[in-house]
Amino acid sequence: MELASAILYIAGALMLGLGAVGAAIGVGILGGKFLEGAARQPELIPMLRTQFFIVMGLVDAVPMIGVGLGMYVLFAVA
Amino acid sequence: MLKNSRKARGHTQAVRQKTLKILFVQLVTICCIALVLSIKSWVIAYSAFLGGLIYLLPYTYLANRILTKRRRTDAENTPNRALAELYIGQIGKMVITAMLFALVFVLVKPLSPFSLFGTYIAIQALGWWLQMNADKRFIKL
Numbered sequence: 001m002e003l004a005s006a007i008l009y010i011a012g013a014l015m016l017g018l019g020a021v022g023a024a025i026g027v028g029i030l031g032g033k034f035l036e037g038a039a040r041q042p043e044l045i046p047m048l049r050t051q052f053f054i055v056m057g058l059v060d061a062v063p064m065i066g067v068g069l070g071m072y073v074l075f076a077v078a
Numbered sequence: 079m080l081k082n083s084r085k086a087r088g089h090t091q092a093v094r095q096k097t098l099k100i101l102f103v104q105l106v107t108i109c110c111i112a113l114v115l116s117i118k119s120w121v122i123a124y125s126a127f128l129g130g131l132i133y134l135l136p137y138t139y140l141a142n143r144i145l146t147k148r149r150r151t152d153a154e155n156t157p158n159r160a161l162a163e164l165y166i167g168q169i170g171k172m173v174i175t176a177m178l179f180a181l182v183f184v185l186v187k188p189l190s191p192f193s194l195f196g197t198y199i200a201i202q203a204l205g206w207w208l209q210m211n212a213d214k215r216f217i218k219l
Contacts, residue, residue, distance in 0.1 A: 038160065060168070075180060
């Protein structure tokens with residue numbers, strides 16, 4: 001029984017951790033491109049900000065589902 | 079420069095209006111899903127409603143923070159400051175989402191996880207679809 005709950009905790013941690021890695025890579029690339037664009041044309045910053053907001057919603061969707069599943073495993077199942 | 083600034087501000091307001099419309103459509107969809115599921119079971123219905131709200135509340139916070147109505151100063155429009163603001167908003171969204179998930183799983187019992195995650199994923203997919211179809215924005219990118 002202890003081994004089963006330990007494995008569940010590891011599963012939850014893996015879900016949260018791998019989701020965080022994916023989100024970090026995606027948002028990091030997005031931020032780098034934002035800085036490149038903003039440095040080239042500072043007058044376009046408000047426009048780039050809105051595009052960043054839209055693409056950010058796409059990038060962090062799947063990691064957030066992973067966070068939810070991880071929380072479920074940690075709080076409700078284990 | 080002033081003309082460009084006004085144009086950019088107009089663009090932000092237009093995106094804000096579209097985002098508010100998308101949020102409203104998502105809220106109505108959540109209510110409809112919960113109403114339909116309430117015929118089957120009360121637990122499934124409120125689980126679905128909570129799943130939708132867990133997506134909608136952090137997204138509304140982020141949208142309100144980034145697509146703000148107030149006029150930004152020149153200091154706030156430097157690339158570093160703008161990026162820091164975006165990252166702070168995103169971190170806030172992630173923290174709120176994780177807290178809401180934890181609160182729901184700890185406080186709400188009984189709960190139907192399939193209904194909760196199903197609605198959460200469905201509302202996200204609806205958001206993507208609406209974003210992509212709002213004036214074919216991604217084709218313009």
